[in-house]
Amino acid sequence: MDIEVVAGLAVLGIGVAVWGVKKYRAVMADGKITLDELIDTVDDVADKAKETKKEANMILADVE
Numbered sequence: 001m002d003i004e005v006v007a008g009l010a011v012l013g014i015g016v017a018v019w020g021v022k023k024y025r026a027v028m029a030d031g032k033i034t035l036d037e038l039i040d041t042v043d044d045v046a047d048k049a050k051e052t053k054k055e056a057n058m059i060l061a062d063v064e
Contacts, residue, residue: 023045
């Protein structure tokens with residue numbers, strides 16, 4: 001695997017981590033989590049996972 005691919009995937013991973021921290025802070029802003037917030041967060045995480053998978057596949061496709 002080329003260093004460019006590793007760097008691209010690392011940047012993608014860091015971006016997802018930052019998104020996760022921001023999402024956590026937004027949900028915990030009032031100090032409690034409601035069921036609606038939990039359901040919305042799970043949906044958002046699922047959407048982010050799909051988006052991240054697509055981006056990772058694009059990075060890996062550039063190698064081939």
